[in-house]
Amino acid sequence: MKKKYSILLLATLSIITFITLIPTISAKSSNLSDSQFELKPLPYAYDALEPYIDKETMMLHHDKHEKAYLDNLNKAISKYPELYKMGIEGMLKDLNSVPEDIRETVKNNAGGVYNHEFFWSIMSPEQNQTPSGDLLKAINKDFQSFDNFKTKFKEAALGRFGSGWAFLVKDKDGKLSIISTANQDSPISQGLTPILGIDVWEHAYYLKYQNKRGDYIDNWWNVVNWKQAENNYSDKK
Incomplete structure (x- = not known):
């Protein structure tokens, strides 16, 4: 009888312990789930960049x-x-x-x-913006003119073989330069601050422009968010 009672007592204690632990286990799982990175919504509507990006x-x-x-x-x-x-x-x-x-x-x-x-x-529904302020001064200083900068930027974007990006970046001394990165390599891994950048993976433009990457780049300037680019240059969030 005592043996049966002991077994019953142990079983009851085990069940109580398991039930007590359930909230703790759930909390741990919830915290892990909450810590995962989540997809942020676009800062504008899907059609906001029409007609340049569909x-x-x-x-x-x-x-x-x-x-x-x-x-x-x-x-x-x-x-x-x-x-x-x-x-x-x-x-x-x-x-x-x-x-x-x-x-x-x-x-x-x-x-x-x-x-x-x-x-x-770095894109905005407020189309046809132009650079100004300190960023424009820096562009003129490091690239001689805004038009010359656009030419060199397009060359970098067109020159990226296969998939990748072209970025205008700032180094630790504040000097601007244009770089092209492969795949999803990021300028921040090189200690550089991105000011603006264009995605030249085919998925970024092929539905509208097919293989005409140059046309996509030319039209992309119409949706560049130069206000944000200026903030990036000035280290404002």
């Missing part, structure tokens, strides 16, 4: 392509949840701190998320 391209670009980078990033760092504390920008600025077995995956996918969020911010 609605369908923006929907696919944001909802499918950027979302895929985000999902891949969350999956890659799920076994190292402490990386969420670094943030996307932090990981890209210090890739050596990312475990080697996922470093390349993080570089590609965190870069894909960062570059696209930057890209959305």
Whole structure:
């Protein structure tokens, strides 16, 4: 009898302990889920950049392509949840701190998320803006003229073989330069501050422009958010 009672008591205690732990387990799972990176909405409507960038391209670009980078990033760092504390920008600025077995995956996918969020911010429905202030002065200083800058920027964007980006960047001394990066490589991994940038992956323009990358670049200037570019140059958020 005593033996049966002991077994029953142990079973009851085990059930109570398990029930007590359920909220703790759920809380841990919830916290992990809450810490995952989430897709940010576009800062404007999908059709806001028409007629230069079409609605369908923006929907696919944001909802499918950027979302895929985000999902891949969350999956890659799920076994190292402490990386969420670094943030996307932090990981890209210090890739050596990312475990080697996922470093390349993080570089590609965190870069894909960062570059696209930057890209959305550097375009605006307020079309046909022009640069001004300190940024325009710096452009004229480092590229002789705004028109010369646009020519060199287009050359960099056209010259990127395959997929990648062209960026106007600022170094630690404040000097401007134009760089072209492959795939989803980000300027911040090179210690550079991006001022503006254009995505020249085919998914960014092919539905509207097919293989005419040059036409896409020429029309893209109409939606550049020069106010944000000035903030980027002045380190204003």
